[in-house]
Structures are given as C-alpha cells and as structure tokens.
Amino acid sequence: MIVTETAEKIKSMEIRGAGRIARTAAEALLAHATGCVTNDLDTFRREMKAAAQTLIATRPTAVSLPNAVHLVMAGLDDAPTTGEAREGVIERASRFVESSREAVGKIARIGARHIRDGDVILTHCNSEAALSCIIEAHREGKNIEVFATEVRPRNQGLVTIRTLNTAGIRTNFIVDSAVRSFINDVDLVIVGADAVTVNGAVVNKIGTSQVAHSAHEARVNVLVAAETYKFAPRTVIGELINIEERPGSEVLPDEIARTLSNVTVRNPAFDVTPAEYIDMIVTEEGAIPPQMAYVIIREYLGWGIEEFHKAFEINTRHEE
Numbered sequence: 001m002i003v004t005e006t007a008e009k010i011k012s013m014e015i016r017g018a019g020r021i022a023r024t025a026a027e028a029l030l031a032h033a034t035g036c037v038t039n040d041l042d043t044f045r046r047e048m049k050a051a052a053q054t055l056i057a058t059r060p061t062a063v064s065l066p067n068a069v070h071l072v073m074a075g076l077d078d079a080p081t082t083g084e085a086r087e088g089v090i091e092r093a094s095r096f097v098e099s100s101r102e103a104v105g106k107i108a109r110i111g112a113r114h115i116r117d118g119d120v121i122l123t124h125c126n127s128e129a130a131l132s133c134i135i136e137a138h139r140e141g142k143n144i145e146v147f148a149t150e151v152r153p154r155n156q157g158l159v160t161i162r163t164l165n166t167a168g169i170r171t172n173f174i175v176d177s178a179v180r181s182f183i184n185d186v187d188l189v190i191v192g193a194d195a196v197t198v199n200g201a202v203v204n205k206i207g208t209s210q211v212a213h214s215a216h217e218a219r220v221n222v223l224v225a226a227e228t229y230k231f232a233p234r235t236v237i238g239e240l241i242n243i244e245e246r247p248g249s250e251v252l253p254d255e256i257a258r259t260l261s262n263v264t265v266r267n268p269a270f271d272v273t274p275a276e277y278i279d280m281i282v283t284e285e286g287a288i289p290p291q292m293a294y295v296i297i298r299e300y301l302g303w304g305i306e307e308f309h310k311a312f313e314i315n316t317r318h319e320e
C-alpha cells in the first residue's frame with residue numbers, strides 16, 4: 001500500500017527532486033519490509049523485489065532512485081532467514097536515508113567555500129543540494145544575491161524562491177529565457193543533478209544545458225551539487241541515461257492542443273550538460289572536476305573493474 005502510494009506521489013511529482021525521491025523510495029521499502037508479515041523467505045523476497053520494481057519504474061532519469069533501491073536490496077538474496085532479510089532491508093534503508101541527509105549537509109559546507117562574499121548566484125530548478133550551498137554561504141555571513149529561474153512547465157522555481165525568501169536571501173525571479181540577458185550580472189551558477197555520467201556530463205532539469213552554455217560563453221563558473229549516489233555506474237558500460245518525456249498537457253492544455261492538428265507538444269523533463277561546460281561537481285566526498293566522475297563511481301559506489309565486467313557480460317547475454 002505504502003509502496004503504491006509512494007510510487008504514485010513520485011510519478012505525479014508530489015515528491016520530486018532526485019535526493020527526496022531516493023530517500024522516499026528507501027523509506028517505502030523500509031515500511032514494506034516492516035509491514036510484510038510473511039514468514040516464508042521466498043515470498044518475502046518476491047514481495048520486496050516487486051516493490052523495488054514498482055518504485056524504480058516511477059521516473060526514469062534520476063539515477064539516485066535505482067542506486068538507492070539497489071543499496072537497500074543488496075544482500076536480500078543472501079539472508080538465511082526471513083527475519084534477517086527483513087532486518088537487513090530496514091537497516092540498509094535507515095542507513096541510506098541518514099547518510100543521504102548528512103551528504104546534503106557536507107555538500108553545503110564544501111559548496112559554500114566556493115561562494116565569495118558579494119557573489120551573485122544563478123540557480124535553475126529546485127535542488128536541495130544546490131540550495132543548501134547557497135543557504136550555508138548566507139548563514140556564514142556572506143552577502144549574496146540570487147537569480148532563480150521560473151522552470152517551465154512545472155514551475156519548480158516557485159519552490160526555490162519560497163525557500164530563499166524564508167532564508168532571508170535577496171532573490172530575483174526570472175523567466176527561463178531571460179538567463180542570457182542576466183548572465184553578465186552573475187558570478188556563479190549552481191545547479192543540482194539527477195544523474196552524472198562517467199564522462200562527467202550532468203543530467204538535470206530541462207534548460208540546465210542552456211544555462212551552462214550561456215555561463216560558459218560569459219566565462220561564468222558552473223558548479224554542480226550532487227551526492228555520490230547520483231553518479232551513474234552503468235554509463236561505464238555504455239548505458240545512456242533515459243531522458244523522461246512527460247505529458248504534453250503540462251506545457252499546453254489538451255483543449256488547446258486538440259484544436260491544433262499539426263502541432264505536437266514535446267516535453268522532455270531533463271537535458272544533458274556536457275562536462276566542458278561544468279567547472280566543478282561538489283559531492284559529500286569533496287569537490288571534483290567533472291572529468292573525475294569515474295573515481296566517484298569506483299571509490300564510492302564500489303564499481304571496480306570486476307563489476308563492470310560482470311555487468312558487461314550480463315548485458316551482452318541479454319542482447320544475444
């Protein structure tokens with residue numbers, strides 16, 4: 001029940017943002033394990049795996065979601081009893097939720113070091129990790145000002161400006177297409193990430209690549225705030241990040257779209273910013289140039305060369 005409700009809330013974006021999605025999915029698995037009363041180990045495993053699949057299928061782009069689910073499910077097949085299997089899920093889910101919250105705090109402190117007194121910062125979409133850096137810099141007494149974009153079509157910018165307003169940070173609210181007009185007034189761009197690929201490309205809310213392109217052209221630094229569990233291990237074996245395309249009705253009401261028979265509304269929710277447009281990725285383990293993404297995947301997600309070989313073999317077998 002909780003799994004179905006959580007899946008619905010993630011799909012409808014009542015719960016959104018890569019970090020929150022991952023934490024909520026882990027909490028749903030925890031609740032499912034607790035509520036699943038069976039004493040039969042196979043039934044328990046089957047129930048947990050079905051719940052994991054339901055959650056993973058909700059939104060395809062944020063790699064934090066499958067990464068979190070895999071962390072929670074790791075070891076399920078090795079547990080000798082139902083009790084230990086249940087305890088394992090509960091323990092791993094709690095640990096993930098706690099470490100995910102701690103990661104945001106660490107990112108805030110590391111990111112804030114890269115914000116100078118007097119900086120004007122531009123942010124796009126609503127990222128907990130990105131905003132934590134901005135709020136921490138303000139808390140440290142730095143005099144900063146923010147430009148926040150509207151973020152069509154779902155207006156996540158409204159959430160951002162409310163948070164900044166509550167924190168007491170001077171903020172300018174602009175439409176997405178005004179970024180280039182203001183970029184010369186900006187010292188630093190800070191955004192979040194839904195996924196970071198092995199070659200340091202960052203997948204984030206649609207429009208991020210335009211923002212980064214404008215910043216690059218104006219020689220404004222671009223900083224990405226991303227927890228290590230947003231790095232995508234399977235991009236090493238050539239898997240691409242799936243860009244979610246949401247219903248056209250989010251962009252244009254159906255009653256208008258219906259009258260325009262030659263028009264198709266396209267609504268990709270995310271885009272890919274290449275590593276060349278990114279100066280730094282701030283993780284809880286430290287700030288790295290995007291080209292060092294593989295180190296995070298190897299050191300912190302535990303994907304050494306053997307894991308790649310295994311995944312590669314499985315992939316090849318599937319293709320045969």
Ligand code: RUB
Nearest residue numbers: 016017018019127128129192193205
């Ligand atoms: C949210 C979005 C955010 C990242 C990072 O998109 O693109 O920038 O998820 O957020 P949506 P956080 O609103 O479609 O989920 O730092 O909070 O994980």
